[in-house]
Amino acid sequence: MALNVPGLIAVIIFYAMTLVTGLWAAWKARRNERNKRQTEVAIVGGRNLNIFVGLFTTTATWVGGAYINGTAEIVYLPTKGLAWVHAPLGFAATFIMGALFFVKPMRSKKYVTMMDPLQETFGDTMGSILFIPPLLGDIFWFASILASLGATVRVILDVNGYLSIIISACTVILYTLLGGLYSVAYTDVIQLLFMLVSLWICVPFALLNSASENIAYTAVHELYQGPWIGNIQPKYIARWLDDLAFLSLGGIAWQTYFQRVLAASSSKQAMVTSYLSGVLCAIMGIPSILIGAVAASTDWNQTSYGLPTPYERDEANMILPLVLQYLCPTYVSVAGLGAIAAAVMSSADSSLLSASSMFAYNIYKKMLRKTASDREVLWVMRLSMVLLGSAGMGLAFLSNSVYDLWFLSGELVYAILFPQLCCALFIPSTNVYGSAAGFFLGFTLRLLGGENSLKIPPALHYPGCILVNDTYIQLFPFKTFTMLVSLTTIIVTSYLARVLFMKKILPIRWDVCNAFQKDPSQHSENELEEQVGLQTT
Structure with missing residues (x-):
């Protein structure tokens, strides 16, 4: 030619x-x-x-x-x-x-x-x-x-x-x-x-x-x-x-x-x-x-x-x-x-x-x-x-190879970033603790699901996982499942963190991410609680 x-x-x-x-x-x-x-x-x-x-x-x-x-x-x-x-x-x-x-x-x-x-x-x-x-x-x-x-x-x-x-x-x-x-x-x-x-x-x-x-x-x-x-x-x-x-x-x-x-x-x-x-x-x-x-x-x-x-x-x-x-x-x-x-x-x-x-x-x-x-x-x-x-x-x-990497990163955006964006826009009460938990759990679950194009076998076999020509295929909708688990984790963990700190179950000084305080040296715990609209019981 x-x-x-x-x-x-x-x-x-x-x-x-x-x-x-x-x-x-x-x-x-x-x-x-x-x-x-x-x-x-x-x-x-x-x-x-x-x-x-x-x-x-x-x-x-x-x-x-x-x-x-x-x-x-x-x-x-x-x-x-x-x-x-x-x-x-x-x-x-x-x-x-x-x-x-x-x-x-x-x-x-x-x-x-x-x-x-x-x-x-x-x-x-x-x-x-x-x-x-x-x-x-x-x-x-x-x-x-x-x-x-x-x-x-x-x-x-x-x-x-x-x-x-x-x-x-x-x-x-x-x-x-x-x-x-x-x-x-x-x-x-x-x-x-x-x-x-x-x-x-x-x-x-x-x-x-x-x-x-x-x-x-x-x-x-x-x-x-x-x-x-x-x-x-x-x-x-x-x-x-x-x-x-x-x-x-x-x-x-x-x-x-x-x-x-x-x-x-x-x-x-x-x-x-x-x-x-x-x-x-x-x-x-x-x-x-x-x-x-x-x-x-x-x-x-x-x-x-x-x-x-x-x-x-x-x-x-x-x-x-x-x-x-x-x-x-x-x-x-x-x-x-x-x-x-x-x-x-x-x-x-x-x-x-x-x-x-x-x-x-x-x-x-x-x-x-x-x-x-x-x-x-x-x-x-x-x-x-x-x-x-x-x-x-x-x-x-x-x-x-790079196309396969792009596809995997796109799935990570779906499983990790999409629920984070939804929470940031529609559930502003969520916080950094929930975000971190949702990120790492979503990331882990997605990798455990495997990626055939990159020759990563699944470590987690969801219901309906079948073996075809020496390759495992996940028939379960695990990408969407991972996204929903990540979303739920963000919401639940954020709520738990808020309750634990605002109800004094955990001391406010343990709030290492400063999610519920601006400056611990300048604010009392009662003032911090008022900032987020919660009263100590």
């Missing part, structure tokens, strides 16, 4: 357009810095993003390379099929529930990041510990989507994937560093439009290829493999619901979502944007579903790819670029590659901005240097972008 020169030129043009858009947005951000704090402009865009830009940047953040590639892969897999595609429905549920329950509480106090209510409720130290799961999640997400782009470029352009990873990472780091949320948001508009148009251009060519059967027929009839519509066996229903709950609720507790919620010009606009983003996310999954269906309906022996099939070659994770390469004309496959590149960059810049924002504002400003100037915080944020982006770029070379 020779170098695809037209495709390479097209990709270079797309990258140039993205970079120019990002630099223009950076210039726009600098104009707005004159009347507002620099960090507020960089992190939440000065809180004045219009609904159009807000809709596109929110949707583009979720519709990344993992979304469009992963959806096609699951539809194609004979062991899965459409019935196991959770992302479109799960992401739609994320935005709807976010709009219903989380937008107003977050905006009412004018928070800057998702970590603000956590630090406000549980203290700076516990807040810094809670920062670890989303930090790792953002880094691994950045790395995994760059890795998917590298693999796609290798298939379609016959260019070393390492080169595309490096160029993509440097481009994203540059415009995100210069313009913050403005650059990310405005480049997301270009990237989402490019994705929308390019993927739909590819679909008709793939559907009409002579090597593919009618997908309406293969949806329910076995031809080249099992029906691509798939099925859910009764014993797997609990696991299916667990995965859906993980995507629906676990997607809320991410800075990338709240960054856009807090950047909207009003609460009403933020809610409308969230609702519409859910709908658009679901729509953006349709081209990938159709491409996966085409792949499952294709006689690969009639293409230059030949036999064995991608599934038999263990290349199912590359099914979308393979369809573009072998079932579409060259110029169409190039458009598809542009769509994948756009999806990757739209998610990569968001994860980079998310991690650096929380580190600079919540860790550096609130904990390490409380007297830091606005300009100093901005420079720390930029430096962290370079460091975190470089780390993610290095991890991208691990390919599948």
Whole structure:
């Protein structure tokens, strides 16, 4: 296979357009810095993003390379099929529930990041510990989507994937560093439009290829493999619901979502944007579903790819670029590659901005240097972008391994951070003792559940744990169970700690976290009790 020169030129043009858009947005951000704090402009865009830009940047953040590639892969897999595609429905549920329950509480106090209510409720130290799961999640997400782009470029352009990873990472780091949320948001508009148009251009060519059967027929009839519509066996229903709950609720507790919620010009606009983003996310999954269906309906022996099939070659994770390469004309496959590149960059810049924002504002400003100037915080944020982006770029070379790490960190965010955020926003009486207990119990239970992709066998076998091909599969909804246990632990432990200290069962001097006292040397125990509204009995 020779170098695809037209495709390479097209990709270079797309990258140039993205970079120019990002630099223009950076210039726009600098104009707005004159009347507002620099960090507020960089992190939440000065809180004045219009609904159009807000809709596109929110949707583009979720519709990344993992979304469009992963959806096609699951539809194609004979062991899965459409019935196991959770992302479109799960992401739609994320935005709807976010709009219903989380937008107003977050905006009412004018928070800057998702970590603000956590630090406000549980203290700076516990807040810094809670920062670890989303930090790792953002880094691994950045790395995994760059890795998917590298693999796609290798298939379609016959260019070393390492080169595309490096160029993509440097481009994203540059415009995100210069313009913050403005650059990310405005480049997301270009990237989402490019994705929308390019993927739909590819679909008709793939559907009409002579090597593919009618997908309406293969949806329910076995031809080249099992029906691509798939099925859910009764014993797997609990696991299916667990995965859906993980995507629906676990997607809320991410800075990338709240960054856009807090950047909207009003609460009403933020809610409308969230609702519409859910709908658009679901729509953006349709081209990938159709491409996966085409792949499952294709006689690969009639293409230059030949036999064995991608599934038999263990290349199912590359099914979308393979369809573009072998079932579409060259110029169409190039458009598809542009769509994948756009999806990757739209998610990569968001994860980079998310991690650096929380580190600079919540860790550096609130904990390490409380007297830091606005300009100093901005420079720390930029430096962290370079460091975190470089780390993610290095991890991208691990390919599948880093994707597995991202998935595990996402589950930790669901099991640990989501219940913490719920308590901070809706149960303000919870405290640091409950937070710490919920964190460590949730973390322990999730690791004991095992992770097959990382070859971590389960130490805790839940009901229905079965052994398939020397691999244990947990049929019990243990991810959601872990989240609920963590949530219950936070509430119960917080209540017990309050009772033990306020009823003098434990001396107030044992309150090492200062949850019920401001300064023991200046306040009597009775005064401390009055501060929390409890009377000594």
